[in-house]
Amino acid sequence: MSDINIEKLAAFCKKKGLVYPSSEIYGGMAGFFDYGPLRSEEHRTPEDSWWKFHVQSRDDIVGIDGSIITHPKVWEASGHVSSFVDVAVECKKCGSKSKLDRFEVGKVKCGKCDGEYVDKGEFNPMFTTQVGPIKKDSIKAYLRPETAQIMFVDFKQVVETSRLKLPFGIAQMGKAFRNEISPRNFLFRCREFEQMEIEYFIHPKNVNNCPFIAEVQDHEIIILSSDDQSQGKTKGTKMTIKQALDKQIIKTQWHAYWLALEHKWFISLGATPDNFRIRQHLKTEKSHYALDTWDLEYKFSFGWKELQGLANRTDYDLKQHMKHSKKKMTMYIQEDKERIVPYVVAEPSQGVDRAFLVFISDAYEDDKERGNIVLKLDPKLSPIKVAVFPLVNKDGVDDKAKQVYKEVKTCFNSFYDRSGSIGRRYARQDEVGTPYCVTVDYDTLKDNTVTIRDRDTTEQIRVKIKELRNVLWDLLNKKVLFKEVKK
């Protein structure tokens, strides 16, 4: 359900200890959040899945882990110091502050009251810091506003040590910082956030020669092109990647491949396909480095919003770093007997926090019949995979339950809960998305069987303890459906 009100969602996440405002005992600071015990389990899961999907399961992408503070010349060369600017605006009517791209000023109305915005001037959202403790000997540096540049700066090093051949990608996950004028919509716009990014390098002559295109040809996605938007259309059209390429809506195979793959990643983790669309940037909207940019967007309760930007950056960044560092960033192409500067035709750039919002929004269901929230997360994203309860805390049932819990815990992240009614305990687990609850009762003492209850249907099955871990493994990994085990 993607239309869950964002304030309600923030309050729910806080109540469950998933994520809440940072340093709240001192009043908090806008745009900074702390992830609690549960979320830090889940936090690693989308990231782990992303890394497995994009790096470990492929032979053509390697990962790095760059530093957050770099030589300031990195950001001069990339254009961030001079061109990474937004326009600060303030609503004439309600006084709320926001940031706009230059092309939006004069066109966009206040999101809160539809009032007119006043231009308050440009600002650069990079956080500055001082490297070296003695001011007069120190240098001014920046906290990285994106992870992407580090992949370009390390290009030569990575190509040489990993012995890479085109096409290939360099991936990275990590913190990024932007001094946003108006952090809002919970985790959507923070000042400290996390990114998962890939710079994928190809030979410039191969923009339309993607060896993986067949894998995504039939994939369907809602598309809103820049032409559609110029004609005043706000609704996209659903079509296959093949149709989009044949009609030249998406210009290159590589760009189409990455757009489809990123949509597929969200779907592989249970998100609803039609809550996503890809939207092409208007000519006036594109960043200083981009030839063509598409955003993967999600239908949040506050509108269609960017989840991921996929820019065709060409050879802009490598050339800029060559110019500023005077180091060669070229590759020798054996069959052409020449050196070339590789192209980045699509740069999937995903915010972890926005991905978290998508998964939570999509999974959130207010189940009136049960009287509690059910977080229908894909098991891969559930912070707790299995909860174990004793029906009663006496007569040896609790000891047996602890034994079962210990066994289950060796395989899956599990939770033991002995307090409150069974109904209450199920509800608590529903609310944090635990897919399976195991209950130990008096029958367990007689026949060594336990009950597994399915979060989504509330149906129950009885299995032998000695088969429990295998059954749970099959269920969690979707090797078998709950109703099949039931049979």
Ligand code: ATP
């Ligand atoms: P926006 O227009 O929403 O400010 P952007 O176009 O500046 O985003 P990019 O520079 O393309 O964003 O960054 C890539 C991705 O990083 C975004 O798609 C988003 O998922 C994430 N991201 C960027 N800024 C923030 C932020 N302030 N808070 C959380 N995530 C962010």
